[in-house]
Amino acid sequence: MTRYAFYVNAELCIGCSSCGMACKNQYDLEPGIVWRKLYPLSEEIYPYKDRAFFSLACNHCDQPACLEGCPVSAYTQREDGIVVHNQDACIGCRNCLRNCPFGAPRYNAAEGHVEKCSMCWERIDEGLLPACVQACPTTALQLIDLDAFDGSETVQYPPGFPNRPDIAPSTCFKLPAVPVIVRRDV
Amino acid sequence: MQEKTGNTNIRQTLGNQVSRRDFLKMLIAAGTIAAIPGSGLLRKGVGASALSSGGYEGKEAYQIFHNACPRNCYDTCGILSYVKDGVLKYVEGDPASTFTHGGLCVKGYSYPRSVYSPDRIKYPMKQEGRGSGNWKRISWDEALDTIANKILEIKEKDGSLLGLGMTKYSGNFGITHYGVEGTMSSLGYTTRFVGTPCWPAGIDAQNFDMGNMWCNDPEDMAQSKYVIVWGANPCTNSIHSMKYIYEAKKRGAKVVVIDPVFTQTAAKADEYWEIKPGADGALALGMARHLLDMKLEDKTWLEENAEGYSEFASYLRREITLEWASEQSGIPVENIKRVTEEFAAVKPATIWLGYGLQRHVNGGANVRAIDAFVAMTGNIGKVGGGARYGHLFTWGFNYNALVQSAPEGSKGYTGKTGPMGEFDTGQGGEAATYTDRAFNINKIAQEIMDAQDPPVRMLWVANKNVLSQDFDRNKIIEAFKKLDLIVVVDLFFNPTVEQADIVLPTTTLFEDWTVNVSYWHYWMSINEQAVAPLYETKSDIEIASALSAKLNSIKAGSCTFPENIDPKEMMVKEFNDGIYSLFGIKSWEDLKQGARKAKLASSASWSDNKFGTPSGKYEFKSSLAEEYGHTALVKYKEPRKPYATYRLLTPHLKYGLHSQFQNLDWMLDYNPEPLVYIHPKLAREKGIADGDMTRVYNKLGEVKVKASVSDIVPVDTLLMYEGWYGANNAFNVNILVDDESSDMGKFKTGAPGVAIHDQFAEIEKA
Numbered sequence: 048m049t050r051y052a053f054y055v056n057a058e059l060c061i062g063c064s065s066c067g068m069a070c071k072n073q074y075d076l077e078p079g080i081v082w083r084k085l086y087p088l089s090e091e092i093y094p095y096k097d098r099a100f101f102s103l104a105c106n107h108c109d110q111p112a113c114l115e116g117c118p119v120s121a122y123t124q125r126e127d128g129i130v131v132h133n134q135d136a137c138i139g140c141r142n143c144l145r146n147c148p149f150g151a152p153r154y155n156a157a158e159g160h161v162e163k164c165s166m167c168w169e170r171i172d173e174g175l176l177p178a179c180v181q182a183c184p185t186t187a188l189q190l191i192d193l194d195a196f197d198g199s200e201t202v203q204y205p206p207g208f209p210n211r212p213d214i215a216p217s218t219c220f221k222l223p224a225v226p227v228i229v230r231r232d233v
Numbered sequence: 234m235q236e237k238t239g240n241t242n243i244r245q246t247l248g249n250q251v252s253r254r255d256f257l258k259m260l261i262a263a264g265t266i267a268a269i270p271g272s273g274l275l276r277k278g279v280g281a282s283a284l285s286s287g288g289y290e291g292k293e294a295y296q297i298f299h300n301a302c303p304r305n306c307y308d309t310c311g312i313l314s315y316v317k318d319g320v321l322k323y324v325e326g327d328p329a330s331t332f333t334h335g336g337l338c339v340k341g342y343s344y345p346r347s348v349y350s351p352d353r354i355k356y357p358m359k360q361e362g363r364g365s366g367n368w369k370r371i372s373w374d375e376a377l378d379t380i381a382n383k384i385l386e387i388k389e390k391d392g393s394l395l396g397l398g399m400t401k402y403s404g405n406f407g408i409t410h411y412g413v414e415g416t417m418s419s420l421g422y423t424t425r426f427v428g429t430p431c432w433p434a435g436i437d438a439q440n441f442d443m444g445n446m447w448c449n450d451p452e453d454m455a456q457s458k459y460v461i462v463w464g465a466n467p468c469t470n471s472i473h474s475m476k477y478i479y480e481a482k483k484r485g486a487k488v489v490v491i492d493p494v495f496t497q498t499a500a501k502a503d504e505y506w507e508i509k510p511g512a513d514g515a516l517a518l519g520m521a522r523h524l525l526d527m528k529l530e531d532k533t534w535l536e537e538n539a540e541g542y543s544e545f546a547s548y549l550r551r552e553i554t555l556e557w558a559s560e561q562s563g564i565p566v567e568n569i570k571r572v573t574e575e576f577a578a579v580k581p582a583t584i585w586l587g588y589g590l591q592r593h594v595n596g597g598a599n600v601r602a603i604d605a606f607v608a609m610t611g612n613i614g615k616v617g618g619g620a621r622y623g624h625l626f627t628w629g630f631n632y633n634a635l636v637q638s639a640p641e642g643s644k645g646y647t648g649k650t651g652p653m654g655e656f657d658t659g660q661g662g663e664a665a666t667y668t669d670r671a672f673n674i675n676k677i678a679q680e681i682m683d684a685q686d687p688p689v690r691m692l693w694v695a696n697k698n699v700l701s702q703d704f705d706r707n708k709i710i711e712a713f714k715k716l717d718l719i720v721v722v723d724l725f726f727n728p729t730v731e732q733a734d735i736v737l738p739t740t741t742l743f744e745d746w747t748v749n750v751s752y753w754h755y756w757m758s759i760n761e762q763a764v765a766p767l768y769e770t771k772s773d774i775e776i777a778s779a780l781s782a783k784l785n786s787i788k789a790g791s792c793t794f795p796e797n798i799d800p801k802e803m804m805v806k807e808f809n810d811g812i813y814s815l816f817g818i819k820s821w822e823d824l825k826q827g828a829r830k831a832k833l834a835s836s837a838s839w840s841d842n843k844f845g846t847p848s849g850k851y852e853f854k855s856s857l858a859e860e861y862g863h864t865a866l867v868k869y870k871e872p873r874k875p876y877a878t879y880r881l882l883t884p885h886l887k888y889g890l891h892s893q894f895q896n897l898d899w900m901l902d903y904n905p906e907p908l909v910y911i912h913p914k915l916a917r918e919k920g921i922a923d924g925d926m927t928r929v930y931n932k933l934g935e936v937k938v939k940a941s942v943s944d945i946v947p948v949d950t951l952l953m954y955e956g957w958y959g960a961n962n963a964f965n966v967n968i969l970v971d972d973e974s975s976d977m978g979k980f981k982t983g984a985p986g987v988a989i990h991d992q993f994a995e996i997e998k999a
Contacts (some may be wrong), residue, residue: 061468061475062497063887064903068342072323074288075345078898085903096943098500134287162287169289179326184336184472185479198400209368227504228495231563233948 050128050193051166052217053180054201055101058224059087059187062100070104071181073167080153082164083179088223099223101208102188104164104179105130105151106216112154113143113163118196121161128193128217129166137161148209149216166190193217250747250765254959257567262604290317297696299327299825301749301758302341303410303742304890306433307451307471309751310337311758311828314743319343321743321764327962329827332452332754333473339903340890346899347741348767352725354738355768355970363713373769376735377783378916383718384420385788387690393422393644395670396690400426400677404696404723404893405773407760407805409749409800411474412774413695413722414653419637419781419794422645422667424689425715426674427653428441430702433978433986435591435622436655438600440981441855441863442608447626449583449619450755453836455480456617458579461572461602464513465587468497469887471563471753475501480616489572491516493590493882493944493990494952497650506985507947510990511872512562513590514599517606518869520573522549524609529577531611534923538842539608541854553869580615589884592989597863597977598870605867608851614839624838627750627815627831628656633806634774639667646670650984673984678708681715686712695739695773700728701892701958704972704987707934722776727892738770745772746804748821753924755831757816759824764802774803812871861980870976877931877993879915879951883966884990886954896959907964910952911996916942919997926999930955931992934968944948951996969994 070138083104093099109129111130114122121136122143132143132152139161143152144161152163167177171190175181180190203212208220211231300312311327324344327342328335337344349351357376361367381672385781387396397420401413417423439446454460454477461809475498483489490502491513500507508516524530525546535542559566576582584607591600598703604613604620639645648709653671672680677699681689692713703709713719721733744766750757766772771779781794808821817832818824832839846852859865888904889895895904909929911921921927923942928935930949938953946952955966970992978985 059479060500061472063468063472064339065336065342067903068339068899069337071326071902072342072345075322076899079730079902081902095500095945096941098495098497098945130904138704165288167289169291173289173291174861175289178325182336182342184334184338185475196367226490226500226502228507229505229564229568230507231947233563 053187055193056187056221059185065182066179069178073178106218109215112146116142116146267743298761298763301760303405303407307753316762340894357686357807381783396687398424398689399693402697409747415635415637416777421643424670427671428674429986433982434597434975435600437977438597440860442604447838448621450836457481457583459582461584464590466496509563511593514602515561517602522553523573530609534611540848540850545853581615585621592990594873596975601867616837623752630807655982675987678712681712695722698892713763740770742782746800756828758828841914873991881992881994883955889956892956907957909938912948930996
C-alpha cells in the first residue's frame with residue numbers, strides 16, 4: 048500500500064521559496080492566497096533569525112480535522128492518504144479553517160470557497176511529482192511513501208510544529224544544522 | 234505541438250536518471266517517492282467524481298514551448314511553458330538541463346503572473362510633467378512621431394546625434410536585445426553609457442591574472458574536496474548550484490563560507506567566517522603567506538605555469554604577516570592557519586569568488602589576491618578546482634541585431650573609445666573617423682550634468698531601471714532635468730518610467746523570440762514565442778524597426794535599421810557555425826528538443842595551462858595591470874575610509890532580480906515589505922525594537938524602513954536588500970549609495986565598477 052507524505056528536510060532547505068511559488072504557478076492562485084510557504088523557525092529553535100525553515104502546506108493527516116468538520120463532504124481522503132478538497136462542493140463555511148491546527152485551508156473571498164494543497168494528485172496520478180517537490184533545488188522537500196520510508200533520521204513533531212498525534216499529520220521532518228561560526232570582535 | 238513531456242517523471246528520478254547522476258541518489262533517502270501512480274481509491278469521504286483543485290489538466294491539454302529566463306542571473310534557467318488556448322498556464326524548468334534539473338526559482342515560477350499582471354504597461358503613453366502620474370494613452374504612431382522628430386531636431390541643431398544618450402543593461406540578456414544598441418548605431422553616432430555596475434573589477438582582475446574570465450563548469454564542484462564560497466550567496470542567487478556543493482559535502486568535502494553577513498549559504502556551511510567588508514585581499518594574502526611558511530605551495534605547478542611568482546613570494550615574506558591579516562579581516566590567526574592547511578592538503582580544492590567581494594574600491598585587488606592563493610595551491614586548471622568567478626565562453630553569437638551601420642554622412646565623436654561593456658566583441662580603441670561618445674554607466678547623473686558639446690538632450694532607456702538601480706538617486710533626478718526628452722521601454726510602471734516623458738510597452742520573454750546563455754553554467758536555451766504579444770506590446774527590435782520606418786518616412790536615409798523584421802528570423806541570424814560546433818548541434822532547431830550544453834574539452838577552465846596573458850602563463854605580476862594604473866604585482870590595496878558610522882550593505886534579494894519580480898502581487902505574498910536588518914546590540918543602543926520604523930541616512934539622503942532585529946548582520950553593519958519599488962513605498966537603497974568607483978573594470982568593460990558595498994550610514998528610530 049502506498050501512503051504519500053511530504054518530507055521536509057530543514058538541513059537541506061535553503062529557504063529559496065521556489066516550492067511556494069511553484070504551487071501558485073501550477074494553480075494560478077489568487078494574489079493573497081498561498082497553499083505552501085516557508086515558516087522561519089523561531090530563534091529558540093534555530094539560533095539565527097530567518098536562516099532555517101519548514102516548508103509547509105497541507106499535512107494530509109491520517110485523521111483529517113478538516114474532513115471531520117465539513118458539513119457538505121467537500122473533503123475526501125484517498126487510499127493513498129491524499130486529502131482532497133473539492134472547491135465546487137465547498138459552501139465557504141470555513142469550519143475547516145477553524146478545525147485545522149496547521150492553517151492549511153485558505154479562504155478565497157473572491158470566489159467564496161476554501162482551497163488548499165491537493166498534493167498535486169492529478170500530477171501524481173500521471174506519474175509526475177507535485178509541483179513544489181519538483182521545484183526544490185536541493186531535495187529538501189520530497190514526496191515519500193510512508194510505508195517504505197526509513198524514518199530513523201526524521202522527527203514527526205519537531206519544535207514549533209503542533210503536537211497533534213490525535214489527527215496524525217503525515218509530514219516528516221529533519222532538523223537544521225548550525226555551522227561552526229567565527230564572528231568578528233566588534 | 235509534438236513535444237516530449239517536460240515534467241520530471243517519478244520513475245525517471247528513481248530509475249535511469251539516478252544512475253546517470255549518482256549524486257542525486259545520495260541526496261534522496263531510501264523510500265522517498267513511491268513509483269506507483271495513485272489509485273484514486275477513497276478511504277474517507279464521498280464525491281470523488283467531482284474532485285477539482287484547478288491545477289494540472291493532464292499533459293495532453295497543453296502545448297509546450299521552450300523559453301529561457303533572460304534575467305541577470307547565474308542560473309539562466311531553461312523554461313518549459315505550458316500553453317492552453319493561447320494562454321500561458323504554468324511554467325517549469327527544462328529537464329534537459331542537468332544544471333537546473335527541471336526546476337526554476339521563486340522568481341521564475343512567478344512568470345505567468347508577470348505576463349498577465351494587471352500592472353503591465355499596455356499601450357504607448359505620454360506623461361504631462363515627469364513624476365506627475367498624469368499619463369495619457371497615445372498611439373504608436375504619435376509616440377514614434379514625437380520621438381523621430383526630436384531625433385531629427387537634435388541632428389539638425391548639433392550636426393550629430395551625440396545629444397542622444399542611451400542607457401541599457403541587464404533587464405533582458407536575450408541576444409536579440411542587443412538590438413537596443415543596434416537601434417542607436419542605425420541612427421548614427423550617439424552617446425552610450427558603457428560599463429557594468431555588477432562585476433567589472435573582478436573581470437579585469439581575472440584578465441590580468443589569467444588572460445580571461447573563465448570559470449570551471451559549476452557542475453564539477455561536486456568533485457571538489459574543499460569548497461570556499463567567498464562573497465557569494467548561492468542559496469539566494471544561484472539556487473541550482475547548491476546541489477553540487479551539497480554533493481561535494483556528501484563526498485566528504487568541507488565547505489567554508491567567507492562573508493560579512495551570516496547569509497543563508499553561510500548557514501549551510503561547515504564553517505562560517507564573518508569577514509570585515511573589503512578585507513578579503515588582506516585575508517587571502519595572509520593565507521598565501523601561511524602557505525609559504527608551511528611550504529605548502531605547489532612548486533611544480535608554479536615553476537611550470539607561473540610568471541612573477543618569486544617576486545610575489547618575496548612581497549609576502551616582506552610585507553604580509555598572519556597577525557596583520559587577522560587584524561585586518563577579523564578572522565583569528567588559528568582559523569586562518571587551519572583552513573589554509575586543510576585547503577592545501579587536498580586536491581581538487583576550489584574557491585567561488587562572488588561578485589559582492591569586488592564591489593569595493595579595492596575589489597579588483599582583492600580578487601587578484603584570492604586568485605593568487607588558489608594558484609599557489611596548484612588548483613587552477615583542475616577539474617573540481619579553480620578560482621570560479623564567471624565566463625563569457627558561450628557568448629559567441631553574431632550580434633546581428635547589434636551590428637548596424639550609421640546612416641551615410643553621420644558625424645560623431647572623434648576621440649578613442651574603449652570596449653562598450655563586457656559583452657563587446659567589437660574593435661574598441663581602433664582608429665575610426667567617428668565613434669560613439671562613451672560615458673560611464675555607473676555615473677549617469679554626473680555624466681549628464683557634465684556633458685558639453687553637445688549636452689545630452691534626449692535619453693533612451695531600455696532593459697534598465699535607472700532610478701531603482703543606478704547610484705545616488707537624488708542626483709539622477711536632478712540630472713534628468715537637463716534632458717528634453719526621456720523615452721523608456723519597459724513592462725511595468727517602475728520609478729524610471731515615473732520620470733519619463735514617453736513610455737513604450739514591451740513584450741515579456743514569452744511573447745518574443747531569442748536565445749540565452751549563462752555567464753556561469755555552460756547551457757544554451759532557445760526562447761520561443763509561446764503566446765502572442767498582449768495589448769500593443771513590441772519587442773526591442775520591433776520598436777527599432779518601427780522607429781526606423783517612421784524616421785525614414787519623415788526624412789529618407791535617417792535610419793538603417795531594417796524596417797520590416799521577423800523576430801524569429803532575427804533570432805535565427807544570431808547563430809553561427811562556432812556556436813553550432815561548440816554545442817554539438819546542426820541547427821538552432823535542435824534546441825527545440827531542450828537546452829544543450831557546450832561540448833567542453835574539460836569541465837576545468839585552463840586545463841591545458843595555456844593562459845591568455847601576454848606571457849601565456851599565470852601572472853602574479855602583470856604588466857597589463859600596470860598599464861591600467863594598478864600595481865603589476867598582486868598586492869594589498871587599502872579599503873575605502875568610512876564616511877559615516879555604520880557599514881551599509883545592499884545585496885541582492887531572493888524575491889527579485891534587481892528591480893524585477895518583487896513588484897508582482899504574487900511576490901508580495903512572500904515578501905510584503907522592505908526591511909533594514911540591524912544587530913540586537915546596536916538596536917538596543919538605538920532604542921529600536923523589531924518592527925519599528927527607522928530612519929537610515931547619510932550624506933546623500935535618507936530612507937524610512939522597518940527594522941528587523943537580527944544577528945545575521947554584524948554589530949557595525951546595516952543591511953537592506955536592493956531592488957525594491959512599488960506598493961506605495963518610496964524606499965530605495967540607492968538613495969544611500971554613492972557612485973564611488975571600484976578600482977578595476979576599465980580594461981575589459983570600458984568603465985570601472987561601483988563600490989556598492991563601501992557605503993556607510995546612520996540609523997535612528999523614526
